[in-house]
Amino acid sequence: MTTMRAVVCVRAGGPEVLAVRELPVPAVREGWSLVRVWGAGLNRSELRTRQGHSPGVRFPRVLGIECVGEVAASTDPALPEGTTVAAVMGEMGRRFDGGYAEYALLPNPLLMPVTTTLPREVLAALPETYLTARGAVDALGVRAGDRLLIRGGTSSVGLAAASIARGLGAEVAATTRRAAKAAALTAAGVGHVLLDVGRDMPWTAGPSHVLDLVGADTVADSLRLVERGGTVCVAGSLSGWLLRDFEPIAMIPSGTRLTAFHSDDAKGSTATLQRVIDEVEAGAYRPNLDRVVALDELAAAHAYMEADRAAGKLVMLP
Incomplete structure (x- = not known):
């Protein structure tokens, strides 16, 4: 040809x-x-x-x-x-x-x-979605018993991250702007579907981790939502690339961590991708x-x- x-x-x-x-x-x-x-x-x-x-x-x-x-x-x-x-x-x-x-x-x-x-x-x-989700969950350090909030939950990375976090034994909440998408979140292992993150947060103490896939428009709010000493990981840009008027000392609570995962860091991750493929074949991930x-x-x-x-x-x- x-x-x-x-x-x-x-x-x-x-x-x-x-x-x-x-x-x-x-x-x-x-x-x-x-x-x-x-x-x-x-x-x-x-x-x-x-x-x-x-x-x-x-x-x-x-x-x-x-x-x-x-x-x-x-x-x-x-x-x-x-x-x-x-x-x-x-x-x-x-x-x-x-x-x-x-x-x-x-x-x-x-x-x-x-x-x-x-x-x-x-x-x-699988490749871009699950390698990004796996890298972001690892960057957060999610463990059994943790409380994870995923913002932008019905994105492909959000659904993958929910599946991975549930497999680790974490309790997962995720946001969506459309009630019609709630079933997709539940099927991925999300225990709490949030249509309004400002009013219906399921945990009094707040999430121990926030995976922010919306990005620029919500990072400051995610830092306010996460419990003191928790971690926010930005791994998506659904709302754009740049943080406008961001003041780190004023906006990052003392002891709280802000990190990121860039999918370019996932390139060449053969062993991780093979593990994901094996887990999908075994029915562990959707x-x-x-x-x-x-x-x-x-x-x-x-x-x-x-x-x-x-x-x-x-x-x-x-």
Whole structure:
């Protein structure tokens, strides 16, 4: 095959700037491998890149910060043809073309070889979401008996974090702005679904940890909500990237900790991803799929994501 179908972001703008194009299959070069894409999860960061909020990204660009598939050709003997792999971040879909395509040429260090019997759409729902959720829960130090509040709970990372935290024995509350999404939270192991975090907090002492996936608009409030000496971890940016008028001494209570987890830190985490895959196969974690779309449906899927209609992961199968 010399050509492939891909979805190209032709310029910054709304979902309509995503166009299906016929492109040459990338040629393998030293240090890179060609991956036949089985599936790619959709992410809010791709939405922001499409809108023009990712500095340094030049259009046209094939978006997609993650994918799963099989090695079609490689310059690395440790990655023979046919190897099942996943890849996340590392400037995928930003500095070089990403997963919104039938093939992706990716740096060898990004490729995580895995073994699995999961369906392709389930496997594609895991890498970015579960590696981020696992990293954030670890950054918080969640343990059995802890009280975890997840803000932005019906995001794919929020649902994954709830599943992981419940598996650790923590009590979990999570927020959603839509009552219709409450069932998705309950199914993920959330014990307390909060439609208004300011009035219906289930714990008098407050949560011992807050995982804030909303980000810029809620960090200061999360610091007020967490118990004194607790930890807030910011691992999402549903409301944007920057904290405006943030005064650390005034806004961080004494002894309370503010940390973050960036999904770029998850790249190359082969052992962690394999453990997640094994736990999903064993039924310990849920994949939290909202819907599966084709390449031709990616523009509509971006509109669906931008309207905050998803409760879980959107996955594209080319």
